[in-house]
Amino acid sequence: MSEPLSAAMRQQMLQRMIEIREIEGRIQELFLENVIRGTTHLCDGQEAVSVGMAAVVDAAHGDTVTCTYRGHGHALALGLTMRSMVAEMMGKVSGCCKGKGGSMHLTDMPNGLIGTFAVVGAGLPVTNGAALTAQTKGTGALALGIFGDGTPNIGAWHEAVNLAAVWKLPSIFLCENNLYGEYSPYADTAPVENVADRACAYGIPGVIVDGQDAEAVYAAVKTAADRARAGDGPTLIEAKTYRYRGHSRTDPAAYRPEGELDAWLQRDPINILAARMIADGQITQAAVDGLKAQAATDAQAAIDWALAQPHPPLDAVHEDIWV
Amino acid sequence: MATITYREAVVRALAEEMDRDSDVIFFGEDVGKAGGVFKVTPGLYERFGPARVRDTPISENAIVGAGVGAAVTGLRPVIELMFADFAAVTLDQIVNQAAKMRYMSGGQIKVPLTIRAAQGGGAGFASQHSQCCETWFMHAPGLKVVVPSNPADVLGLLKSAIRDDNPVVFLEHKVQYTEKGEVPDHTEHVVPLGVANIVRRGDAVTIVATQRMIGVAQQAADELSGEGITCEIIDPRTLVPLDMATIIRSVQKTGHLVTVEEAVHAGGWGSEVATRVTDEAIWSLEGPVVRVTLGAGIIPFSEPLEHHLIPHKARVIAAVKRTLAV
Incomplete structure (x- = not known):
């Protein structure tokens, strides 16, 4: 365990995790009610990775992030508003991508989010490109790519990690190992026990971190960020975490062994940080409950706002293809 | 220069x-x-x-x-x-x-x-x-x-x-x-994307071709000129954006269109040119649009086979004569 973070940082992380948990639950309801169409990939249980990562990323300094279609938590942690995100998922013109992207394609450049890439592995080569810009221009910025435990089985992952290592790019490869690649258990599709074990093939550090502990995630990403900014190249971080729900809207996750979810619920990232803050006298249980109530109010307000927004005009269908 | x-x-x-x-x-x-x-x-x-x-x-x-x-x-x-x-x-x-x-x-x-x-x-x-x-x-x-x-x-x-x-x-x-x-010798020779080049002027038929097929079309046009058939050859230079206005103006003059592509027939760029011409200028056409392509071919290694497959002068001449019905 590294040095504890300040009370203010902890408070912000806790609040944001609670907000992510709340809105993800509401999004699931909206999908089931057909208010939101298509599909969705929720991140309940993985919130600590989102907030630990985002606390390191400095978009004003030029840092950028790519992540996966399970990206609502990352986007919110980086600073996308609930309103903008929910409106996007409803295909409204007020969404962050004017309703063109939806749940799987969130982009929020002011907060450094290049995209929530929906093709497995596709974001990592792009992360390197952002890192290349930083390296070429000498900005000191970093580029962070988030991916799941299924991604190291696709070629683009290897090509990206290799190139970043060869060019010593300021890239950080952050894996959310939630034990399942879609419906398949990690162990059925990967020959090594840990995703981080693959780092040795590229001569870069491979770090395993408790993905339920936001402060531990922050510390690991911060170390990788310092290394990247110093010109020492990329780091592979594996955050061990768990997806409380199935892969997507239609997956009840019946393949999980009995008791597995319950065991992980005992290590809930929100409870871990809240308990630590209560023990350190930084917050009371009543205040935690207050944060949850406020998040529910905020989520409802965002949903009501998004529902009231118009769809894009039909003429917009061909807009924004070309510069 | x-x-x-x-x-x-x-x-x-x-x-x-x-x-x-x-x-x-x-x-x-x-x-x-x-x-x-x-x-x-x-x-x-x-x-x-x-x-x-x-x-x-x-x-x-x-x-x-x-x-x-x-x-x-x-x-x-x-x-x-x-x-x-x-x-x-x-x-x-x-x-x-x-x-x-x-x-x-x-x-x-x-x-x-x-x-x-x-x-x-x-x-x-x-x-x-x-x-x-x-x-x-x-x-x-x-x-x-x-x-x-x-x-x-x-x-x-x-x-x-x-x-x-x-x-x-x-x-x-x-x-x-x-x-x-x-x-040109200067450093600002910039050719805009989306502007076709009329490589050769003619009145009898419009030939649209790209890259190496421009040379093949020129060879065919040289030979056809001996028979009194003058070909207008257009090089679109960019396929997206595609300068259809230049192509259509030419077809309105010649009444005939041949495309020469070093590519597979199905779904080739010539299909796009042909359908756009039929959509926007069908009443100018006086004969079929004929496309010269690889057909459904795959480029072979053997030299005679490769040269046979890739469009050459004789095939362009045949295409021109087919649309002109001569």
């Missing part, structure tokens, strides 16, 4: 644009120290240094992805895929990412990326290193597609491609690398 080769026009365009704009960088497999496997880019590494001219691993996904990410974040990268056929290895990055990122982001992002690759047959490289791949990219809105046919156009179109804020696929015909042509 100076006379330079098609190959020299590529490196000149790159050098001029890298001089002009420090955001232009260039990378690909063996493009730096070795000067490119087709010897197209010698001297750039020595002149602009290892930060701006980089050799990459053999990793097409990583190359294109790095180009996309660099373009999105403020550089103006030019990348080389060596053989255009290798785009198949990284079609996700080109078609799903580069082409669509601006749209999917609601216009937040622009991708000023130029993807260079050498395409085309006739050199004995067989099936996987000889294809003309332009239609792969025409089917992904968001990508511009450039097919230069001579040194001046290589120079002027590549400069335009690099300056364009959209992703551009720039396809060079590898057999044309040694062809020579005149180019």
Whole structure:
């Protein structure tokens, strides 16, 4: 365990995790009610990775992030508003991508989010490109790519990690190992026990971190960020975490062994940080409950706002293809 | 005016644009120290240094992805895929990412990326290193597609491609690398994307052709002129955007259209030209639109077979006579 973070940082992380948990639950309801169409990939249980990562990323300094279609938590942690995100998922013109992207394609450049890439592995080569810009221009910025435990089985992952290592790019490869690649258990599709074990093939550090502990995630990403900014190249971080729900809207996750979810619920990232803050006298249980109530109010307000927004005009269908 | 080769026009365009704009960088497999496997880019590494001219691993996904990410974040990268056929290895990055990122982001992002690759047959490289791949990219809105046919156009179109804020696929015909042509001496020879070139004036038939097929069409036109048939040859120069106005004006004059493509018949760019002409100018047509293509062929290794498959003079002449019913 590294040095504890300040009370203010902890408070912000806790609040944001609670907000992510709340809105993800509401999004699931909206999908089931057909208010939101298509599909969705929720991140309940993985919130600590989102907030630990985002606390390191400095978009004003030029840092950028790519992540996966399970990206609502990352986007919110980086600073996308609930309103903008929910409106996007409803295909409204007020969404962050004017309703063109939806749940799987969130982009929020002011907060450094290049995209929530929906093709497995596709974001990592792009992360390197952002890192290349930083390296070429000498900005000191970093580029962070988030991916799941299924991604190291696709070629683009290897090509990206290799190139970043060869060019010593300021890239950080952050894996959310939630034990399942879609419906398949990690162990059925990967020959090594840990995703981080693959780092040795590229001569870069491979770090395993408790993905339920936001402060531990922050510390690991911060170390990788310092290394990247110093010109020492990329780091592979594996955050061990768990997806409380199935892969997507239609997956009840019946393949999980009995008791597995319950065991992980005992290590809930929100409870871990809240308990630590209560023990350190930084917050009371009543205040935690207050944060949850406020998040529910905020989520409802965002949903009501998004529902009231118009769809894009039909003429917009061909807009924004070309510069 | 100076006379330079098609190959020299590529490196000149790159050098001029890298001089002009420090955001232009260039990378690909063996493009730096070795000067490119087709010897197209010698001297750039020595002149602009290892930060701006980089050799990459053999990793097409990583190359294109790095180009996309660099373009999105403020550089103006030019990348080389060596053989255009290798785009198949990284079609996700080109078609799903580069082409669509601006749209999917609601216009937040622009991708000023130029993807260079050498395409085309006739050199004995067989099936996987000889294809003309332009239609792969025409089917992904968001990508511009450039097919230069001579040194001046290589120079002027590549400069335009690099300056364009959209992703551009720039396809060079590898057999044309040694062809020579005149180019202006100044450093601002910029040919806009989307403006066709009328290569030869004529009244009897409009022939639309690209790259190496321009030469084949010229040979056919020379022979046909002896029979009193004058051909108008149009080089669209870019397939996206496609200058249909110039083609339609010509067809309205000649009443006949032949397309000559070094590519597969089904879904070729000639199909697009033909249907646009029938849609917008059918009453000007006085005969069938005839397309000269590879048919459903695959480029073979054997030299007689390869030369038989790729459109040649006799097939263009036959096509012209068919539409004219002579």
